[in-house]
Amino acid sequence: SAAAPRPWKLFGAMCLLRLPRITQPLEKVEEEMAALMEQIELEKSHYSDHEMRKLEEEEQLQRKKESLYDEDEARGKVILAQDLEEKWEQKFQQFKAAPRITDADKSNDRTSLNRKLDSNLMLLVKQKIGNQDLWLLPQVEWQPGETLRSTAERAMATFLGDHIQAKVLGNAPYGIYKYKFPKAIRTENNVGAKVFFFKAFLQSSDLSQAELKADCLWVTKKELGDYLNSEYLKKVNRFLLD
Amino acid sequence: SCSSWLPQRVPLRGSHWQSSLLELRTSLPGRAQPKKKKKVDVKKEQAQKERMKKKLRKLEKAAPELIPIEDFIAPLKFSESNRVRSLPALSPEESERRVLLLKKWCLFKQKQDEAEKKAIKALVESQQEALKELRLESEELYEAAIRRDEELFPFEREGPTYTPPLPGYDPPEGKCIDITKVYTQ
Numbered sequence: 001s002a003a004a005p006r007p008w009k010l011f012g013a014m015c016l017l018r019l020p021r022i023t024q025p026l027e028k029v030e031e032e033m034a035a036l037m038e039q040i041e042l043e044k045s046h047y048s049d050h051e052m053r054k055l056e057e058e059e060q061l062q063r064k065k066e067s068l069y070d071e072d073e074a075r076g077k078v079i080l081a082q083d084l085e086e087k088w089e090q091k092f093q094q095f096k097a098a099p100r101i102t103d104a105d106k107s108n109d110r111t112s113l114n115r116k117l118d119s120n121l122m123l124l125v126k127q128k129i130g131n132q133d134l135w136l137l138p139q140v141e142w143q144p145g146e147t148l149r150s151t152a153e154r155a156m157a158t159f160l161g162d163h164i165q166a167k168v169l170g171n172a173p174y175g176i177y178k179y180k181f182p183k184a185i186r187t188e189n190n191v192g193a194k195v196f197f198f199k200a201f202l203q204s205s206d207l208s209q210a211e212l213k214a215d216c217l218w219v220t221k222k223e224l225g226d227y228l229n230s231e232y233l234k235k236v237n238r239f240l241l242d
Numbered sequence: 243s244c245s246s247w248l249p250q251r252v253p254l255r256g257s258h259w260q261s262s263l264l265e266l267r268t269s270l271p272g273r274a275q276p277k278k279k280k281k282v283d284v285k286k287e288q289a290q291k292e293r294m295k296k297k298l299r300k301l302e303k304a305a306p307e308l309i310p311i312e313d314f315i316a317p318l319k320f321s322e323s324n325r326v327r328s329l330p331a332l333s334p335e336e337s338e339r340r341v342l343l344l345k346k347w348c349l350f351k352q353k354q355d356e357a358e359k360k361a362i363k364a365l366v367e368s369q370q371e372a373l374k375e376l377r378l379e380s381e382e383l384y385e386a387a388i389r390r391d392e393e394l395f396p397f398e399r400e401g402p403t404y405t406p407p408l409p410g411y412d413p414p415e416g417k418c419i420d421i422t423k424v425y426t427q
Contacts, residue, residue, distance in 0.1 A: 172373060
């Protein structure tokens with residue numbers, strides 16, 4: 001239908017999230033509560049087979065010390081439960097897990113995906129808007145014939161290449177940022193732009209194969225303020241969960 | 243052909259049975275003794291089959307037994323008295339500390355829940371505003387946006403672990419033998 005052309009330009013933007021890989025540290029109350037729960041569980045429990053074995057062996061050792069009952073009980077176990085426990089403890093100490101604070105954390109390398117493993121990381125790209133270079137969520141202008149979700153997916157592919165694996169969360173936009181063009185270029189038919197934000201979860205953790213077309217940064221929600229202007233940031237923060 | 247030699251009790255379906263019976267009656271020779279053996283055997287077999295069918299029907303009618311849930315039945319050897327743990331009683335300071343901690347926890351969880359609800363509300367509001375603005379622009383795009391995404395569910399995701407995966411880690415070898423009992427109805 002030939003309606004009057006709207007004065008707003010439409011953009012689709014993608015908020016690509018790398019989800020946390022490790023658990024967040026517990027608050028003090030949570031730690032105390034966890035310890036209490038463990039203590040109560042221990043108090044309400046009965047002895048397990050392993051503990052029964054340990055108790056019996058302790059009694060045997062006690063009897064050996066008080067009187068010499070070597071012959072009767074010596075035919076018992078070769079390995080005591082206590083020895084087993086020490087063996088298990090040693091084996092556990094030999095295992096070294098991967099560190100929770102990575103090298104990228106220490107060097108604050110914000111282009112790395114291997115940073116801040118306990119938080120969500122969002123993608124920011126450097127784009128030219130008007131005559132300024134700004135750090136924004138990847139966005140491209142909507143073209144007739146595609147849905148806004150496809151626009152957002154195209155934005156992602158434009159900056160990260162075609163082989164990016166991401167799960168887009170639904171067909172509906174999560175937020176909108178509306179702004180008017182500066183007076184110099186504003187006309188009646190070209191008042192401003194509406195940027196519709198979509199959300200997606202990054203599926204693959206390895207982006208070495210990606211063809212990065214522009215400067216990319218991966219930042220947490222708190223660090224967004226270092227890059228985005230306040231109005232834009234306000235709108236983006238509304239649909240970001242901590 | 244001896245299978246078509248049926249006693250009169252069986253209902254005759256269709257005229258082809260009738261004609262075959264008639265044919266047989268005219269063609270059987272008159273030998274009494276062997277004929278009786280066959281008759282009696284077949285009759286006995288029929289009676290046995292009927293009895294088996296009746297038993298099956300009775301079993302099927304009885305309500306199916308409930309499958310016991312192994313986890314809910316505590317083995318008796320764990321309820322013996324020598325298994326009871328002997329620990330010193332709780333001091334009044336300790337019980338006081340526990341009660342206060344539980345109250346603090348209650349408050350903490352309440353605040354956490356409220357924050358979550360507030361965040362979800364903000365999320366929904368943001369989406370509603372975006373859809374409203376979209377509708378002002380184009381009805382077609384709005385319709386495309388509110389359409390259900392069929393590929394979204396089933397949605398699977400692995401949760402976070404305490405430490406990140408160790409690159410190049412070779413887990414120790416071992417075999418896991420599953421001994422869960424499987425019950426059939």
